[in-house]
Amino acid sequence: MSLADGENHGAPGAPGPAPARRRPADPAAPATDDGATPGSGAPTVPGPGAVPGREACAEGAARRGRPRSEAAERAIFDAVIGLMEGGVPLGDISIERIARTAGVGKATIYRRWSGKEDLLVELIRSVEPPDPELPGTSVRDDLVMLLEFMRRRGLAKRSSALLRNMFAQMQAHPRLWDQYRRTAIEPRRRLGLQVLERGVASGEVRADLDLELVHDLFVGPLLLRTVLQPDADLAPDFPARVADTVLDGVRPRN
Structure with a gap:
């Protein structure tokens, strides 16, 4: 300690050393409900092997999330991944179990997500490729x-074994599947329909067509090869x- 902090070296009767000052806590780091600060020693749970996309979890959460502690978020996501790698089914993964495995309090999780479904959907979306930014040059x-x-x-x-595992189990959990459908599937479908509506307005798509059906004609081959035929060719x-094949059939007739 320096003299400026109140230490008087060798002066008789001088008061003892001033008590050490504590550094103020970082106000940007949310404390857990048991007083711990995420990232200050809370254990993470690594899986038995590398999980494709694990680094993307933190990156995807940072893209979509509110200001958060990256260390706490990584610990929470790693806890879920570790539990699933250990064979724990989705139905047995509770907020309490995630918090205990991640070494954080339940309040830390609830400050970020409204419940288990919200947390799991964000984990899935963070491992998936980011939603596309459309160029807008043409339909x-x-x-x-x-x-x-x-x-x-x-x-x-x-x-990704994680994605295969989660999607295999999701439809057996209606609340989780509904959350993913509302927050991921439906917005992407609306985006596709908006592109087709723009095509009708620009004359690139016939106006007498059922656009819901036209949309299904576009996405159907991709769904077939990614869901029903997972070994089928997905060339660039x-x-x-x-x-081009579908547009050939939906362009205005001369």
Whole structure:
């Protein structure tokens, strides 16, 4: 301690050393409900092997989330991954169990997510490729971009045991599947329909067609090859071939 902090070396009768000052806690780091600060020694649970996309968990959460402690979020996601790698079914993964495994308090989790379904959906979306940013140059370009996102998502699912495991179990949990459908599937479908509506307005798509059906014609081949035929070819040119084939049939007739 320096003299400026009140230490008087060798002076008779001088008061003892001033008590050490504590550094103030970082106000940006949310404390857990048991007083711990995420990232200050809370254990994470590594899985028995590398999980494709684990680094993307933290990156995806940072893209979509509120200001958060990256260390706490990584510990929570790693806890879920570790539990699933250990064979724990989704139905047995509770907020209490996640908090205990991650070494954080339940309040730390509830400050970030409204419940287990919200947490699991964000974990899935953080491992998936990010939603596409459409170029807007033409309806064809936008459709190819949307289909390319589906292709990359299919490839990610093929290479990630975590995604395969979660999707295999999700439909047996209606609340979880409904949350994923509302927050991921439906927004992507609305985006595709908006592109087709723009195509009608620009004269690139016939106005007398059922756009819901036309949309299904575009995404159907990608869904077939990523869900029903997971070993089927997903070549880089596949999205463009699908877009051109379907557009050939839906363009205005001369």
